Amino acid sequence: MGTVFIAVVERNIRGLPPELKGRFEVVSPEDLSARLEELSRRGVRRVHLAFLGPRPVSLKIPPGMEIRDGREALSDLEAFPEPAEIEAQSFEILRGLCDLSRFPQALHPLVLRLVHAAGELALAESLLIHPDFLPTARRLLKEGRAILTDVEMVRAGISRRLCEALGVKVYSALSEAESPPSGFTRTAWGLRRALEKYPEISLLALGNAPTALLEALKILRESPREVAVIGFPVGFVRAAEAKLLLAESPLPHLTNLGGFGGSALAAAAVNALLHMLHEEKAS
Incomplete structure (x- = not known):
């Protein structure tokens, strides 16, 4: 599987409708570790994380998964069509x-x-x-x-x-x-x-x-x-x-x-x- 983009957003401000998030799925800080584990089981090896709020105190990253800062996502998103x-x-x-x-x-x-x-x-x-x-x-x-x-x-x-x-x-x-x-x-x-x-x-x-x-x-x-x-x-x-x-x-x-x-x-x-x-x- 390719790269996955995740916006980490606190539960109280997660009002963005799913269809309007573009390529980013929205996950709460509490659910992030479990979501990364699920993605790892599906074969995802690279995840871009954009933190809209405080970062989780502890984050369990599955072995073999590359975590990239949301700011680095530009390199993967820059190939625009005509x-x-x-x-x-x-x-x-x-x-x-x-x-x-x-x-x-x-x-x-x-x-x-x-x-x-x-x-x-x-x-x-x-x-x-x-x-x-x-x-x-x-x-x-x-x-x-x-x-x-x-x-x-x-x-x-x-x-x-x-x-x-x-x-x-x-x-x-x-x-x-x-x-x-x-x-x-x-x-x-x-x-x-x-x-x-x-x-x-x-x-x-x-x-x-x-x-x-x-x-x-x-x-x-x-x-x-x-x-x-x-x-x-x-x-x-x-x-x-x-x-x-x-x-x-x-x-x-x-x-x-x-x-x-x-x-x-x-x-x-x-x-x-x-x-x-x-x-x-x-x-």
Whole structure:
């Protein structure tokens, strides 16, 4: 048998779910000697130990077993596959871990990319996806309609290559937010200005500011337009409320419950849509 990686963690902090420990199994200090003996009987000859807390006072190491410090594990872990292979492996692992049963098959690539971006399996449980979101967003991007993000981080995370292939422009609300009047945040004011200035904007990708999402809902109620909304504002002030208001609106939307969100999720949602269209075009 090859090398085994063990993280030695005190019982009171062993809350990490088994599937998220990577190559390290988690063992308590009290159980470590017995686990090493079991591994020795199975033919394991090298074990990397990473101690997250105090080391055991006494440790019985089986004869012929090499114990290495967790810091030395880098030498055994450094042989990474190519980037495309890493992504493929990640999604293969995710398909075995993520419960997609409540989503239609067509949404699985989108949900998996979101969970992959978040690094959090529980995200799938809190996603709210309007039945018309996927067909509407795909069609609008296929028509070359523009995307509006709330902040530069979302825009930076969206694949420029895939956007260019579809002829899709990406605008940022912050770049339009010069001198906001009293009562407006920069993102809310910039979003209002951008929607007035660029009638081709039809996909909103909001991953930072709750005020931007709230302003978008207000504008779209005042001046309806064909649009799909990705709403992942993050934080503890008005983020959850803004998402609930989006979820109860008739707008084709993608959002989640609570304050968890962020620019990476908003960008990942757009990239998932772009990848779908790219694969459809290539087939």
